[in-house]
Amino acid sequence: MKRLTAAFVATLLVLPVLADSPATSPAIKPGSAFLSPELKTLQADEAANPGMLWVENGARLWSERIGSANRSCADCHGDAAASMKGVATTYPKVDAASGKLLNLEMRINACRTSQQRAEPLDYESEPLLALTVFVARQSLNMPMAVQVDGAAAPFYSKGKEFFHRRQGQLNLSCAQCHDGAAGARLRADVISNGAVTGYPAYRLEWQTLGSLHRRLRACSLGVRATQFDYGSEEYLSLELYLAKRSGGLPIETPGIRK
Amino acid sequence: MDLSRREFVVGLGALAVATALPLPALAITTPEQRDAAIREATKGAEIKPGRVTLGIPQVAENGLSVFTTVTVESPMTEQDHVRAIHLISEKNPLPRIVSFQLGPRVGRAKVSTNIRLANSQRVLAIAEMSDGSFWSDEKSVIVSIGACIDGG
Amino acid sequence: MALAIARVAMPATARKGDVIEIKALMRHVMEPGYRVDNRGQIIPRDIVKSLSVMYAGAEVFRMDMHPAVAANPFVVFSTVAVETGELVFTWVDEKGAATVEKKLLTVTE
Numbered sequence: 001m002k003r004l005t006a007a008f009v010a011t012l013l014v015l016p017v018l019a020d021s022p023a024t025s026p027a028i029k030p031g032s033a034f035l036s037p038e039l040k041t042l043q044a045d046e047a048a049n050p051g052m053l054w055v056e057n058g059a060r061l062w063s064e065r066i067g068s069a070n071r072s073c074a075d076c077h078g079d080a081a082a083s084m085k086g087v088a089t090t091y092p093k094v095d096a097a098s099g100k101l102l103n104l105e106m107r108i109n110a111c112r113t114s115q116q117r118a119e120p121l122d123y124e125s126e127p128l129l130a131l132t133v134f135v136a137r138q139s140l141n142m143p144m145a146v147q148v149d150g151a152a153a154p155f156y157s158k159g160k161e162f163f164h165r166r167q168g169q170l171n172l173s174c175a176q177c178h179d180g181a182a183g184a185r186l187r188a189d190v191i192s193n194g195a196v197t198g199y200p201a202y203r204l205e206w207q208t209l210g211s212l213h214r215r216l217r218a219c220s221l222g223v224r225a226t227q228f229d230y231g232s233e234e235y236l237s238l239e240l241y242l243a244k245r246s247g248g249l250p251i252e253t254p255g256i257r258k
Numbered sequence: 259m260d261l262s263r264r265e266f267v268v269g270l271g272a273l274a275v276a277t278a279l280p281l282p283a284l285a286i287t288t289p290e291q292r293d294a295a296i297r298e299a300t301k302g303a304e305i306k307p308g309r310v311t312l313g314i315p316q317v318a319e320n321g322l323s324v325f326t327t328v329t330v331e332s333p334m335t336e337q338d339h340v341r342a343i344h345l346i347s348e349k350n351p352l353p354r355i356v357s358f359q360l361g362p363r364v365g366r367a368k369v370s371t372n373i374r375l376a377n378s379q380r381v382l383a384i385a386e387m388s389d390g391s392f393w394s395d396e397k398s399v400i401v402s403i404g405a406c407i408d409g410g
Numbered sequence: 411m412a413l414a415i416a417r418v419a420m421p422a423t424a425r426k427g428d429v430i431e432i433k434a435l436m437r438h439v440m441e442p443g444y445r446v447d448n449r450g451q452i453i454p455r456d457i458v459k460s461l462s463v464m465y466a467g468a469e470v471f472r473m474d475m476h477p478a479v480a481a482n483p484f485v486v487f488s489t490v491a492v493e494t495g496e497l498v499f500t501w502v503d504e505k506g507a508a509t510v511e512k513k514l515l516t517v518t519e
Contacts, residue, residue: 035319036315036319038315038319038325039319042325045433046419047417047419047433047435048433048435048484048486050435050437050481050482050484052417052435053414053415053417053435053437053482056414056417057413057414060413060414126413187402188317188319188402189402204319204320204322204323205320205322207322207323207439207440207480207481207482208439208481258319258320284444322480322481323480323481324480327486347478350478351442351444351477352476352477352478354476354478355476355478355479356473356474356475356476356478356479357473357474358471358472358473358474358487359469359471359472359473359474360471360487361470362490363465363468363470363471363489363490363492364470364471364487364488364489364490365429365430365488365489365490366429366488368486368487368488369473369485369486369487370485370486370487371473371479371480371483371484371485371486372479372480372483372484373478373479373480374442374477374478374479374480375478
């Protein structure tokens with residue numbers, strides 16, 4: 001393990017010296033800006049983007065009556081294109097009643113349990129991915145605009161701290177790569193800014209659609225740091241910070257990523 | 259082709275594989291198996307380079323999905339058309355990738371799909387014409403290794 | 411609840427003789443038979459074997475797939491608009507299970 005770690009660190013020597021200071025973020029670029037022309041085209045082409053298969057499923061599930069309340073999303077929310085327009089741009093957000101920070105997945109589950117009286121769905125399950133990507137898709141091209149003041153403030157500063165904290169065997173912070181070295185090559189990848197406007201995304205590595213938390217777990221593994229649970233406080237706060245960082249960038253869900 | 263870069267990437271690939279989940283040793287097509295696959299597609303007929311253009315990136319960002327287009331010069335008439343297009347791999351576990359059956363009703367001799375390439379390798383596109391002739395194009399593709407390989 | 415597992419994009423109308431472009435996408439893992447699961451077991455091969463497209467009484471296009479076709483197989487091809495009718499897309503996997511999608515093409519003179 002040590003030998004492999006040393007070898008990995010050696011590969012990082014090809015990178016420019018990484019800044020350590022948690023400076024204010026420069027204007028960041030969306031994930032699609034780091035794609036090759038072929039993958040950019042694939043993402044933009046509704047007929048070719050595999051993520052659209054899940055969007056279609058989400059549309060069908062939207063009208064499905066479930067739970068002991070025998071209620072569908074449509075029964076309360078009607079046509080998603082109208083009712084869900086803009087919603088994804090505001091998540092994660094604090095739920096006023098409970099004081100908890102909810103991302104889109106948790107918001108969907110909250111509706112399932114309280115309104116439909118159905119079981120909550122697991123992360124990466126087919127129906128949760130489908131519903132999340134379908135809802136997010138209704139905000140296509142709208143700018144990310146989350147609130148980070150008031151009740152959201154403590155979550156936001158927790159997320160900001162996480163982003164700037166050195167972690168794991170490689171003792172790297174998110175900021176060092178995604179601020180300090182964005183645009184540089186790491187192995188054959190180009191380091192992105194870590195914007196989150198394409199999630200849930202179809203990642204070629206997964207050969208399927210996956211959530212942001214799945215991607216964050218892969219990031220943590222990549223720097224040999226603790227992988228937190230799906231829906232963990234750590235990743236949720238980070239998600240809020242990342243969403244704020246992505247402020248102004250258009251939603252491009254489902255993104256194609258490598 | 260920048261050999262030193264390819265070696266660097268392949269070396270890093272070994273590191274990536276070592277640090278990811280254990281994989282069984284993947285078979286790699288031998289030259290004999292590749293030739294056999296080509297013969298199967300062409301029934302041993304002579305293949306001439308030309309008339310076919312294999313559109314494939316020089317560097318594939320991820321070997322799991324490489325967008326590939328094959329275009330063949332052909333009027334696609336009843337008298338003169340492309341009957342079939344085959345894609346053959348040099349270093350995948352299996353040499354055959356995909357085959358397309360066309361014909362005059364296709365109208366245009368152009369097909370695209372996403373393929374998997376297990377290693378940096380040459381990809382061969384063969385077109386069978388209605389007059390029984392075979393034509394080809396071959397391209398080298400570097401398959402790059404991503405940085406944040408998912409553990410699951 | 412039937413889940414969407416195929417998407418076909420093509421024009422709804424065309425003039426007779428036009429060459430129309432068709433994009434067909436199918437949801438399928440295309441498991442090659444080399445991957446290993448968490449317990450170290452080989453995940454068995456499970457791929458779509460073929461896509462056949464019927465139109466105006468003939469198979470106008472066919473794609474025979476091997477494990478090196480990427481997951482969620484996608485293809486772009488074309489066909490000549492000959493007459494108004496249904497294009498029938500049939501994907502068959504190696505176990506013989508078929509997925510069918512139909513699209514009507516209206517052809518004007």
